[in-house]
Each structure stands twice: as C-alpha cells, then as structure tokens.
Amino acid sequence: MTQSESASFEDKRTDGTYILEDTQSIIEQALQVLGYGREVYDLLKLPLRVLTVRFPVKMDDGTVKVFTGYRAQHNDSVGPTKGGIRLHPDLSQAEIEASAIWMSIRCGIADLPFGGGKGGIVCDPRDMSFAEIERVSRAYVRAISQIVGPAKDIPAPDVFSNSQNIAWMFDEYSHLRESDSPGFITGKPVILGGTRGRDGAAARGVAITIEESAKHRDIRLEGARVIVQGFGGIGSYIAKYLHDRGAKVVGVADAYGALYREDGLDVDELLERRDSFGTVTRLYRNVLSNKELLEMPCDVLIPAATGSQITEENASRIQASIIVEATNAPTTHDALDILTEREILVVPDVVSFSGDVIVSYFEWVQNNQGYYWEEPEVHSRLDSRVRTSFHRVYQTAVKYQVNMRVAAYIVGVQRLAEASRWRGWIS
Numbered sequence: 001m002t003q004s005e006s007a008s009f010e011d012k013r014t015d016g017t018y019i020l021e022d023t024q025s026i027i028e029q030a031l032q033v034l035g036y037g038r039e040v041y042d043l044l045k046l047p048l049r050v051l052t053v054r055f056p057v058k059m060d061d062g063t064v065k066v067f068t069g070y071r072a073q074h075n076d077s078v079g080p081t082k083g084g085i086r087l088h089p090d091l092s093q094a095e096i097e098a099s100a101i102w103m104s105i106r107c108g109i110a111d112l113p114f115g116g117g118k119g120g121i122v123c124d125p126r127d128m129s130f131a132e133i134e135r136v137s138r139a140y141v142r143a144i145s146q147i148v149g150p151a152k153d154i155p156a157p158d159v160f161s162n163s164q165n166i167a168w169m170f171d172e173y174s175h176l177r178e179s180d181s182p183g184f185i186t187g188k189p190v191i192l193g194g195t196r197g198r199d200g201a202a203a204r205g206v207a208i209t210i211e212e213s214a215k216h217r218d219i220r221l222e223g224a225r226v227i228v229q230g231f232g233g234i235g236s237y238i239a240k241y242l243h244d245r246g247a248k249v250v251g252v253a254d255a256y257g258a259l260y261r262e263d264g265l266d267v268d269e270l271l272e273r274r275d276s277f278g279t280v281t282r283l284y285r286n287v288l289s290n291k292e293l294l295e296m297p298c299d300v301l302i303p304a305a306t307g308s309q310i311t312e313e314n315a316s317r318i319q320a321s322i323i324v325e326a327t328n329a330p331t332t333h334d335a336l337d338i339l340t341e342r343e344i345l346v347v348p349d350v351v352s353f354s355g356d357v358i359v360s361y362f363e364w365v366q367n368n369q370g371y372y373w374e375e376p377e378v379h380s381r382l383d384s385r386v387r388t389s390f391h392r393v394y395q396t397a398v399k400y401q402v403n404m405r406v407a408a409y410i411v412g413v414q415r416l417a418e419a420s421r422w423r424g425w426i427s
Contacts, residue, residue, distance in 0.1 A: 016095030022333060023098045030409035031417070033400050039426050040417050047072040047100050050093065053143035057135045067136060071119040071144045073153050074100040077419035080151055081117030082107060082357060082364075084158025084187075085140070085165070087133075089124040096120055102328070105412030106354045109389045112361045115416065117153045119144065125160050137165045138172040145176050150183035150368070156360050157187040167192055183367035186360035195363035197378030198356075203237030204379070205355025206326045208386040210242065210300055213322050213347050216394060219299050222246030227260075227320070229253045229293060230304030232278040234326050236271060238302055243267040251293050253305065257281040258293035295319065303330035310335045318344065325349040340403045348405040350412070351393050358385050 024045045031041050050072045056064050070093055073081040083103040096118050103116030121140050125133050147153060157166050166187045174181035188194035214221050224247045228239045231254045239249050248264040256279055259265060274280035281287050294301065294314060301320035303309045307329040310318065315335035323339065324347045325331060331339070331346060339346050359382060366372045373381075397407035420426050 016092035016098065019329065020094040020098040020101075022329075023101050025333075026406060026409045027101070027413055029406055030413050033402065033406070033410055034414055034417070036413075036417055037426075040413075040420070043420060043426060044075060044101075044104075044413055044416055047074040047097050048076065049073050049147070050097060051144060051147055052093065053140070055139045055143045057132070057139050059132055060129050067121055067123055067139070069119065069121045069140045069143060070096045071147060071153070071155075072096045072100040072117060073147070074104045074116040074118075075416050075420070076115045076152075077416055077423055077425065078107070078115055079113035080115070080149075081153040082112070082114035082156070082360065083117035083119065084156045084356075085119040085121070085161055085169075086158035087121050087123055087125045087136075087160040087165075089122065091120045091122045099328075102350055103357065104416060105350045105409055106357050108412030108415040109351055109393060109408055110354050110358050110361075110385055111389070111392075112357065114154070114357075114361070117155070118158075119155055120158070133165065134168050137161075137168040141169045141172040142176065145173060148173075148184065149177065149180045150364065151180075154183065154360070154364060155185045156356070163187055163189045163194065183364050186363040186367075188363070193363075193367050195359060195366055195378060196373065196375040197382065198359050198363070200233075200237050201355040201359040201382060202353060203234045203326070203355070204241070204382060205358065205386045206234065206302070206304075206324060206352045207238050207241040208383050209347055209352040209390055210238070210302070210322075210324050211245075212387055212390045212394075213324055213345060214300065217321055217345060219321065223248060224300060225250045225298040226300045226302065227251035227293060227296060227298040228302045228304055228326075229258070229290060229309065230302075230327065231270070231274065231280060232304070235302070235304035236274070236278060238304060238326060239267050240271060247300075250298055251296055252280075253288075253290045253293050254279040254281050257287035258290055259284055260288055260293055260296050300324065302326050306330070308332055310339070312338065315339050316342075318342075320344060323347065324352050326353060328353070336403060336405060346404060347390070348408050350408045351390060351404065354389065355382060355386065358382055 053069045056066050099118040100116045107114040173184050226247045226249050228235045231252050243249050251260040295317045297319045300322045304326035310331040312334035315338035322345045393408045397404050
C-alpha cells in the first residue's frame with residue numbers, strides 16, 4: 001500500500017489480534033481441505049521468528065526518543081522471506097505477524113521463491129521532520145541488520161514508507177555489510193538498483209486480475225460498469241486503466257465522499273482536478289457517502305481504500321457481479337459467506353494485490369544478475385505472472401468447491417507444507 005493510498009482515507013485498522021486470529025482460521029480451513037495433520041497448522045499459524053527492537057534516535061529539538069520496531073519472518077522453507085516495512089503509530093506485533101503470513105500466501109500464489117516477512121516501526125512520520133524520518137529509518141536497519149539480507153529476508157516499502165526511506169536503509173546497510181547490499185532491499189530508486197516498472201505495479205496487478213475475472217463471468221470489459229472505492233495511488237490508477245480500456249467507471253470515492261453517475265464519470269477530468277491527497281469529491285455537489293457507493297449497481301466493485309468495508313451489515317445489498325479487493329482485508333469473513341451464497345465472485349487481496357511483491361522479486365533477480373530490464377519487459381512479465389496466479393487460484397476453487405479466498409490459502413499453504421516436509425521439519 002502506498003502513502004497516498006493509505007492517506008486517502010481515515011485509517012480504520014481493526015485490532016491486530018483479530019486480524020491474526022482471522023488469518024489463522026483460514027489457514028486451518030485450507031489445511032483441512034488438503035488433509036494435512038495438526039503439526040502443519042502448528043508450524044504455519046505463526047511466524048518462525050519475530051524480532052522486537054528498541055532503538056534511540058536524537059530528534060531535531062535535541063531530545064532522544066526510543067522507538068519500537070518489529071521484523072517477522074513467517075516461513076523460510078521455500079527461500080528467503082520477503083515483505084515491506086511500514087511506519088505507523090498504531091502498529092502492533094499481531095498485525096505484523098498476520099501481514100507476514102499474508103506475504104507467504106501471496107508469494108506462494110505467484111510462485112515466487114520466497115516466504116513471507118513483514119516489518120514496521122511504531123511512529124507517525126506525518127508528525128516528523130524529513131531529517132527525523134531519515135534517522136529513524138537508518139536506526140531501524142542497524143537494529144535488524146543481523147537477521148536480514150538477500151539470502152535471508154528482503155524488506156521493501158509499505159505504509160508510509162517509500163523509495164526515499166528505502167534509499168536511506170539501503171545506504172545504511174551498505175556500510176554494515178557491503179557485499180550483501182545490492183539485493184538486501186527492494187523498492188529502491190532506479191539509480192540505486194531499483195527496477196523500472198515498479199510505480200503502479202500493485203494497481204496494474206489488480207487491473208489485470210479484473211480483466212481475468214470479467215472473462216470468467218462472461219462480462220465484456222468494454223462497457224462494463226465499474227465502481228472504485230478509493231482514489232489514491234491504487235484506486236486512481238485502476239480507474240484510469242479500466243477507463244482507457246472502455247470500461248464505464250460509474251463511481252469513485254475518496255475520504256470526503258463518493259461520486260456516482262450511471263452513464264459514467266470523466267476519469268481524466270477527475271484525475272486532473274484531484275488534490276495532492278487524491279481527493280476530488282469536495283468539488284462536487286450531490287455527493288454520496290462511501291457506504292452508499294458500495295451498494296450502487298455495477299458489474300465490478302473494487303474496494304481500494306481500507307479494511308472491513310464490506311461487512312455482514314451491507315453484504316446482502318451489494319449489487320456487483322464481481323468484487324476484486326485492492327486493499328488489505330476489505331471484506332469480512334461473515335460478509336464473504338453471504339456474498340458467496342449470492343454467487344458473487346470475490347477475488348481476495350492475496351490474489352489481486354500481489355503486483356508489488358512480484359515486481360520486488362524482479363528487482364531482486366536483476367540485482368543478483370547485474371542486468372536490468374526495460375519497463376515493457378517488466379510489464380510483460382508482471383502481466384503474465386498475475387494472469388497465471390489468478391487461474392491457479394480459480395482452478396483450485398473449482399476443484400475443491402470453495403471460495404477464492406480459501407482457494408488462495410490452499411495454494412499458498414500447500415507450497416509451504418511441502419517444502420517443510422521435504423526439509424524434514426514435519427512428517
């Protein structure tokens with residue numbers, strides 16, 4: 001998730017413990033479908049290791065503040081762990097652990113040689129100076145340096161972190177372990193070994209997933225009615241991508257409300273008029289609420305804002321044929337049961353929202369080989385892998401007669417279970 005995306009809506013994080021328990025319940029369900037024993041669940045229900053660090057940083061006013069940070073590594077049976085570093089004041093260890101598991105599932109679905117990792121710093125960069133953010137970023141890397149590296153655990157940007165944070169972390173690590181530094185972290189600026197085609201990769205992955213989903217529901221993308229809840233970095237890209245391919249974007253939303261027009265919105269005009277935070281609805285009259293927009297008629301609904309937007313309360317009133325998640329956990333489990341019973345295709349975030357980690361893999365590969373691809377090649381490889389990932393999960397859902405979310409976890413956990421079995425960790 002990008003900073004613009006996360007800032008486009010008021011943050012409404014659910015409790016980290018609840019998120020972790022919810023994730024564990026899907027893992028258990030997926031393993032039961034596959035027939036694995038209890039020891040496999042015990043292995044995969046939590047990260048293999050979680051490091052908590054505390055580090056002092058001198059602030060601009062001369063005071064010293066002690067920050068807390070985390071780095072979780074879910075499972076490295078397939079290969080090194082991979083996942084972002086988020087900076088957020090409400091960060092919890094349980095949330096980091098759940099996010100590391102999600103990354104394992106995403107990597108498994110995309111057939112990447114990684115397990116899942118995730119890290120974070122408890123801080124609010126919105127209340128910090130540029131220099132303070134740099135010092136915090138560098139101090140965090142020093143604190144976790146012993147457990148990360150191109151063959152151990154490869155960080156990347158996440159909520160409220162970006163290529164500048166990553167550049168500072170890359171530079172700090174290069175002073176500590178120079179020989180490991182090129183592939184230690186992804187999301188770097190191109191000039192420092194980053195990959196072309198990273199900008200917009202997450203949104204492009206969602207857009208390709210929408211195309212494949214529409215094919216399976218016999219919906220022509222040209223003329224299809226689309227609602228995008230969220231108009232930040234992810235949502236605006238998706239709206240533009242689909243608009244340019246002939247889809248009719250009938251609804252968009254931002255932090256202040258939502259716009260809906262049956263004959264379609266002028267996406268180019270909206271993009272031109274939005275402010276630096278990705279908001280545009282304040283310029284219009286007759287604005288709907290976000291909740292109202294979710295229930296308006298459409299063919300494809302794309303929640304691209306925050307979690308828990310589609311719940312047991314409103315699931316029965318959703319009028320879409322397809323829901324493609326473009327943020328973490330926008331659909332609750334109770335809502336998913338209702339939507340599945342209504343035969344609405346729900347493509348989960350672990351399937352659709354994997355463009356970033358796929359392109360991060362490409363960056364790692366290019367760092368290792370010292371040869372860098374042009375942007376069209378990155379896009380081509382990304383598109384191919386996203387389409388293959390979607391079909392892998394869709395076919396699994398058909399095979400086991402389960403929804404796409406359970407199917408995604410079946411694909412992800414089976415890979416980890418088999419790798420762990422071959423290593424002799426489980427019988």
